[in-house]
Amino acid sequence: MHGFLSSEGVSYMTVCACSLPAATAFCFLEDLRWEFTACFDNSAVALASRPYPFLEFDSGIQKLQQHYNQKGGPSLEVTLAEVQEDLRTSPPQVLTMEDVALTNGAANGHVEQTAGSGQSQRLEPVSAPGILSLILNIMCAALNLIRGVHLIEYTFQDDYDGVWNVVAFLLAFLCCVCQCHLYLFHTCQKKLKSFTLLTLIILCNAFLFGLRNIWQLTFHMSVACLSTLLTLHRKLLDRNMDCGV
Structure with missing residues (x-):
């Protein structure tokens, strides 16, 4: 009673x-x-x-x-x-x-507590593989941006057919940035977003096969797969373990 x-x-x-x-x-x-x-x-x-x-x-x-x-x-x-x-x-x-x-x-x-707010939901601490994944993802994003910007000058001067290569590089750059954000912050529908970004990166790199060799393509796709795997395995922090006041 x-x-x-x-x-x-x-x-x-x-x-x-x-x-x-x-x-x-x-x-x-x-x-x-x-x-x-x-x-x-x-x-x-x-x-x-x-x-x-x-x-x-x-x-x-x-x-x-x-x-x-x-x-x-x-x-x-x-x-x-x-x-x-x-x-x-x-x-x-x-x-x-x-x-x-x-x-x-x-x-x-x-x-009622929901998992919809990123500010109220905390993820587990970033692991060492996660830090490595972020560094590699930033490197891939920088390479895509540099190649894309470099191609813009030649595309609009001589080869208008190469505009899709520019789009592929810039889209791959945006996907890499989004992968970093998705790993660092909690969001709803994380699995759907992760696989969507992975698919776009694979398609962009497959489209750029003529501008990149097989080792470069393998590197970019492997980094994207690693980032997706770590993002999906990074869980919410257990409230019982969160002693913050």
Whole structure:
């Protein structure tokens, strides 16, 4: 059984056995409220942005819990008869599972966590093979950009048929940059995007077969495959392992 009450901007909750009378549970909450207000005034509560200033109150909770487990009744100003009378005149609200269920993804101040936001989702740390993949991908992107820009001058002066070679180089450059971004940052539909970029890089390099030898093509395609493999295997960081506050 769960019981809770709120007073002066502070909420108090207890979890107890179903066999425990409701009056006793609320006596515990009232005793807890008296203990807390005796230790902290309203200004301390208003200035606290995090619960850390109240950690010292844990010892008071333990003492009160031990008293109720041993004595089974209130210890401070509150008496059992007063609480029973209050419960008769003002019965507490009883919440069901339907009342606390999520509605449209949000209820009781809680918002359903999704993996749609890259800022709220952190990936595992970059590994050594990942750093190597990024360096090789940047190298491939630079080579594609240099070759593409170099071909632009000759293409528009003499050979207009070579414009597709320029497009292939520049498209391969963009795909390499996108592969780096895809590895570093979380995004939705990562598998689809990874294979799309890999396919485009392979097609671009196959189209450039006459301008690159077999070893150059193998190098570019191997780097693209390595980047795709590492991107797909880089998982989200486990929240239990993320100790950031």
